[in-house]
Amino acid sequence: MNQSHPRAGSDKKQRRWFHEFPDPMVLIFMVLVGVYLLTFIIPAGEFAREVIDGKSRVIPDTFAYLTGVEPLPFFDLFLAIPQGMINAAPFLFIVFIAGGLFHVLQSTGALENMIGVAANKVGASNSTKSRNLIIVLGTFIYGFFGVAVGGENNIALVPLGVLVAAAVGCSRLVGVTMAVGGIGIGFALSPISPYTVGIAQSIGELPLFSGWGLRLLMVLGSLSMLAAYICLRVVKMEFHDEQPVEMSKALHEYRLSRQDLTILGIFLIGLISLLTGIFTRGWYITEISAVFLIMAIVIGLAAGMSANQLVKRMMEGASSVTSGALVIGLAASIPVILQDARVIDTIVKSLSSVLEGMPVALAAVLTSIIQGIINLFIPSGSAQALITMPILIPLADLIGMSRQLMVSAFQIGDGLTNLFIPTAGGILAMLALGRVSYAQWLPVIVPIMVPIYAFCWVLMVIAAHLGY
Template sequence: MVLIFMVLIGVYLLSFFVPAGEFAREVVEGRSRVIPGSFEYLPDVDLIHPFRLFVAIPEGMINAAQFLFIVFIAGGLFHVLKGTGALENAIGVAAYRMGAGRSVKSRNVILVTGTFIYGFFGMTVGSENNMALVPLGVLIASAIGCSRLVGVTMAVGGIGVGFALSPINPYTVGVAQSIGELPLFSGWELRTLMMLLCLSTLAAYICLRVVKLDFHDDQPAEMSRELQEYTLSRNDLVILYLFLAGLAVMLFGIFTRGWYIKEITGIFLLMTILIGFAGKLSPNQLVKKMMEGASSVTSSALIIGLAASIQVILKDAQILDTIIHSLSQVAINMPIAPAAVVTSVIQGLINLFIPSGSAQALITMPILIPMADLIGMSRQLMVSAFQVGDGLSNMFIPTAGSVLAMLALGRVSYAQWLPVILPVMLPLYAMCWTGLVVAHYIGY
């Protein structure tokens, strides 16, 4: 709360020094795009009253309501699922059969495999759509004798890297390539290579560093008995089937019906009710479990709303377009290879203010594509530079609602997350920046 509130104050202070301005926009295929070269400063924009800083917080919570409520419902779902014991039994049986706890090697195999599985889900399904899988990572970590932090790093980190560098990301690559008039998901080879290298680096970091951290957990996710004592009953299998079937329906809706947060939240709610009744809970017991699960993630959900208030201040001050315009001018006179790297850095900075990848593409790509043509950079390379900058920064910026939501479900605070994820970000960026430079010189 304190960290994000400090960012909010910083953005408020920016409004006194950054002049207001805006781009003209046009609607193309139902989407609003910036018109390149249309930026103008706005005269006589009133300064924001200090009291507005506090009004922006509940307004941000209202704007981020979909993220708050999916956290509450998902928290209830996993508390009910945990109460049935089916999930713990399944993970205990699987971990025992894989040799968990018998050697460091077997532990590392599970962590590496888990990181790549979560990376695959991030690559194919996206970020918000994988929230339900984060508590599974915590249980897996507990089964192999690791802390909650290890499970969250494996899950959130894997999903984050997979989504950030996905060769088939419809939210960032798809929108950016459509604006750049490129074949959909073309140039996938570079993005796939960067994603695999970064997932490998993250997995090694978890095995060598995160497992050794002294993490003070107020709510340790400990397994209730020894691994060899776990068995799966017929009722456990029914509950697990309902859980997996719910996830399958969710994925079907995402890929074929365009489902997003509201529909996913609805599926989570339906899954909670069916699993509760399969677990032989009475209606009152089911509601009580759901309330307990929701209450356990309340503080983390409120942090998401607080982060959303940053965009409220930016919108009121009308300085967002000014920031984008100023940053886009930085790379325009550079040689192509360093310009690609600098562009990715600039996109990371912009992502702090526009954490939606598709929205960021719609706003910035109409500026970046003409800039790429002007300096002789390939449009494909510009799209990849945009993706690296936008995607990887989601792992640590305080305005990334989906990541904050996943941390909430894993019961790891943002303050606990930053010291863990920041050290690995430098090698991840270094590999991607090297990839962008090499890509330019080989004619990507």
């Protein structure tokens, strides 16, 4: 009898190793080790660069392998982790501050009251049809913000999706998929994104945001598939939630007080200020974090909190997203290894050379796949455009592909992969704020990405044959 216990424990450990998805930190560290080992195989190389309008661009046909570059010491594998966290500091801080802001906001009860009143008015508790209507509308609203505002700029809206899901009787996973998936797809396929389309078209000497029709069709079709997937599949998924969000009372009991309206007004003014700063003053993560901090303080004062109570709420909210923030920092160590080994340009050159001599339609599809691979190493869409488009635009001319189609292929490859790669800091930040781990997210988002990719590829092939 005594001998059977160790064997049973051993079997349990084996089952856990083979059948449980690794913790996000374990998964990303495995990727980091794999990337480190690749630096011993991939030779160092660089393109020459030029600075135009303050931005560094690659000069095509200037790639050269580098000699005398020593392999990275084993110690550098671990040195890259704190360096990655330093590089990702803006993302880490916005997660902590946004976590604090929403804990303050939720503790006032204003958000829950607003969502409860809204859900009651549309009869969300009465039928599956009403629930699905809210999910579809929510997905498209989040998609609109992704199209118009961008990715990370919408991080403040993710917890709202969780509350909406709770109001219609769904898990946190439904709300996060609606919010993060909608924002991610909207940004990925946006016809008017200045961060990706704008830069890529300027390099390709195309009119700004021209060719928007194809991208609009892609984003509308993809959001429709995501909404249907959430309604038909995600709502039925089991989700282990350590901190489940539940409505505190029946929907018909919710009311909005004058204080609730004041707090929601402050929150709305804060969001409008953010959008104004983003579009007129070029604000990004650091400025957004500062506005979040101001919003938290003003909302706390409006709710009658003392200074000590406000700080306590902020600390509680920040501590609840610590694990997610650390995942972002660890993921940011992957590009550090590649930059230190000086192999990023070699990867870009090798992947882009695969396209030469291919039919235009196939080359367009493969370009999106190649850009997706590159996005793992260069997760910034604007940086990726500046590095790869000076190579891909001349290549498009060489193989007879229109520059417009090349820009769309770049956008698909860069944008859609952000929804599931471990180096996309903005998406990881949103997941951290929604309190869904990367390991929980992957099995949910990957299945719907397959038909979305297929849909976009079919549209690109049709566009290639129509001379887009």
